[in-house]
Amino acid sequence: MSSEPAVEVVDLVKEYELGEIASLQHTVALVRWRLGGERPRSDTVRALDGVSLSIGQGESVAILGRNGSGKSTLVKLISDVTVPTAGLIRVRGRVMPLLSVGAGFRVELTGRENVMLLGSMLGLVRRDIAAAMEEIAEFAEIARAHLDTPVKRYSSGMRARLSFAASLGLPAQVYILDEVLSAADDGFKERAAQHLETLRDGGATIIFISHELALLERICQRGVWLDKGRVLREGAIDEIAPDYHVYLLELAEIKARNRGLRLEVEEMPAP
Amino acid sequence: MAPVTGATSGAAEPELRAGHGRTPLPVRVTTPTARRIRPRDVFGTLPMATVLALRDFQSRYKQSLLGPIWLIVQPLTMLAGFTIVFGSVAKVGTEGIPYALFAVVGIAVWTTFQSSVLYGTRSIVANKGILSSMPVPRLSFISGTMLGTLPQFVFMVVLAIAAVPVAGRSLGPQLLLLPLCSLWLFALLYAIIMPLAAWHTRYRDVGSVVPFMFQAGLFLSPIAYPLSQVPEGLRTIMELNPLSGVVEAWRYALLGSEPSLLALASAAVWTLLLLVGGWTIFSRAEPRFADVV
Numbered sequence: 001m002s003s004e005p006a007v008e009v010v011d012l013v014k015e016y017e018l019g020e021i022a023s024l025q026h027t028v029a030l031v032r033w034r035l036g037g038e039r040p041r042s043d044t045v046r047a048l049d050g051v052s053l054s055i056g057q058g059e060s061v062a063i064l065g066r067n068g069s070g071k072s073t074l075v076k077l078i079s080d081v082t083v084p085t086a087g088l089i090r091v092r093g094r095v096m097p098l099l100s101v102g103a104g105f106r107v108e109l110t111g112r113e114n115v116m117l118l119g120s121m122l123g124l125v126r127r128d129i130a131a132a133m134e135e136i137a138e139f140a141e142i143a144r145a146h147l148d149t150p151v152k153r154y155s156s157g158m159r160a161r162l163s164f165a166a167s168l169g170l171p172a173q174v175y176i177l178d179e180v181l182s183a184a185d186d187g188f189k190e191r192a193a194q195h196l197e198t199l200r201d202g203g204a205t206i207i208f209i210s211h212e213l214a215l216l217e218r219i220c221q222r223g224v225w226l227d228k229g230r231v232l233r234e235g236a237i238d239e240i241a242p243d244y245h246v247y248l249l250e251l252a253e254i255k256a257r258n259r260g261l262r263l264e265v266e267e268m269p270a271p
Numbered sequence: 272m273a274p275v276t277g278a279t280s281g282a283a284e285p286e287l288r289a290g291h292g293r294t295p296l297p298v299r300v301t302t303p304t305a306r307r308i309r310p311r312d313v314f315g316t317l318p319m320a321t322v323l324a325l326r327d328f329q330s331r332y333k334q335s336l337l338g339p340i341w342l343i344v345q346p347l348t349m350l351a352g353f354t355i356v357f358g359s360v361a362k363v364g365t366e367g368i369p370y371a372l373f374a375v376v377g378i379a380v381w382t383t384f385q386s387s388v389l390y391g392t393r394s395i396v397a398n399k400g401i402l403s404s405m406p407v408p409r410l411s412f413i414s415g416t417m418l419g420t421l422p423q424f425v426f427m428v429v430l431a432i433a434a435v436p437v438a439g440r441s442l443g444p445q446l447l448l449l450p451l452c453s454l455w456l457f458a459l460l461y462a463i464i465m466p467l468a469a470w471h472t473r474y475r476d477v478g479s480v481v482p483f484m485f486q487a488g489l490f491l492s493p494i495a496y497p498l499s500q501v502p503e504g505l506r507t508i509m510e511l512n513p514l515s516g517v518v519e520a521w522r523y524a525l526l527g528s529e530p531s532l533l534a535l536a537s538a539a540v541w542t543l544l545l546l547v548g549g550w551t552i553f554s555r556a557e558p559r560f561a562d563v564v
Contacts, residue, residue: 017562017563021473021474021563022473022474022476076403079406080299080301080406081402081403081405081561082560082561082562083301083303083559084301084302084303085303086303087303089300089301090298090299090300090301091298091299092296092299093296097404097406099403099404100404103400103403103405105400106326108329108334109329109333117322117326120319120322121319121322121407122405173296
């Protein structure tokens with residue numbers, strides 16, 4: 001194993017446009033502006049505001065943070081789905097992104113065809129995908145007859161299991177999971193966790209976003225806590241996760257109290 | 272993934288297999304560059320485009336009784352319609368060429384143009400799901416649509432070639448120009464689709480305009496009639512239509528009819544201008560498709 005990190009992120013900034021990109025209303029506003037009226041507002045939001053991070057090869061890292069803290073944006077950028085506004089990303093090896101369940105599935109195609117498609121999109125050759133097929137089907141608990149049935153006939157649970165099994169069953173160096181186990185039942189969750197442990201112990205790098213802290217503590221070594229697009233804290237997962245949990249509870253308590261007082265305090269100061 | 276990313280991408284992508292750390296892993300570096308693809312990526316992304324084209328082809332004809340036979344029904348229906356209306360009713364002059372034979376060439380070009388521009392424009396938005404969760408090179412969606420029109424295209428070309436001797440005429444040595452004519456057609460299509468597909472991600476209006484363009488375009492291009500039948504002043508305007516030149520080249524290659532040089536020249540200039548412009552627009556928009564689509 002080399003000492004070079006699998007994923008390096010330096011001063012990463014990502015801005016998104018706010019509001020509708022195009023609408024008749026918007027067009028009218030633009031015409032008004034051209035005719036000497038007020039300039040229509042165009043705002044941007046900073047989803048990531050200077051994140052730096054280094055993840056070693058074979059390391060498994062949990063990304064924690066509330067909704068809107070920038071977790072998904074960070075993994076989207078690492079997965080090369082979109083480009084940063086500023087900063088730099090360096091990734092070594094093949095990345096397997098599992099950013100949403102069943103994304104990219106063609107429901108008209110069979111389970112087998114979809115696994116082939118997924119593998120090909122990541123640059124794998126047919127032979128390698130076919131070799132992993134048996135194991136993927138078994139992991140997803142999908143019978144042979146179902147594997148050759150269009151995905152549109154699958155139950156949503158089956159789709160989710162196949163999507164998960166296919167992503168983790170295909171060879172890569174870096175696996176990225178963004179909140180993909182929340183819909184799974186406990187049985188599958190357990191097997192998924194075992195599979196992730198096997199991958200981790202086999203030397204794969206794992207970046208894991210989940211709101212299930214117990215699962216994160218089991219799979220990951222390190223935790224990175226994002227808040228408003230910045231790294232708030234990072235360290236060993238068994239330090240970060242409990243603190244994060246306490247923070248969430250306190251936040252909930254403050255919100256409940258404010259509601260009682262009919263006050264609207266949106267943000268709690270970060271610890 | 273390797274081919275399109277990489278302002279400063281280090282290694283090319285070697286065989287990758289989990290667990291074998293022998294070969295150095297390919298490194299991908301992403302920085303906020305305005306443009307990350309290069310013209311040669313058009314060819315580099317062809318394997319991925321093939322995968323996407325096969326997938327589209329597979330899924331388009333699932334749960335269909337006739338499946339891919341529908342591919343040939345559309346141009347054949349068009350050919351029958353044109354032959355009845357323009358060949359028998361309106362009796363359009365075709366320089367002594369039997370009308371059906373004359374029309375089959377134009378229809379081969381037109382149906383390829385229509386289906387690739389229609390699907391190509393929508394190809395980015397249609398693949399929203401993949402786009403926002405997978406690092407698939409965006410160019411491969413465009414190339415994929417072009418490859419997807421190949422079956423229909425090949426069928427029409429074979430039909431046109433076969434129709435020449437059936438109609439009692441013979442193919443000349445200019446038939447050797449056909450590969451060049453095909454390349455030209457696809458270059459022009461690529462050039463037209465790139466900006467349309469890029470704009471479509473931001474403005475869905477493009478998706479509404481394109482089918483409407485076809486309605487007018489079919490009759491304003493010399494598909495059903497030869498340029499020589501168009502009145503003088505109007506003809507010059509029509510010769511400036513980029514599709515005119517390409518159709519003229521095709522008719523020359525297959526039927527040996529004298530092409531309009533003005534049409535050929537204008538189509539060549541159009542192709543170059545559109546390729547440069549289309550590439551500029553597409554390559555600037557492409558990195559942020561997932562943000563706006």
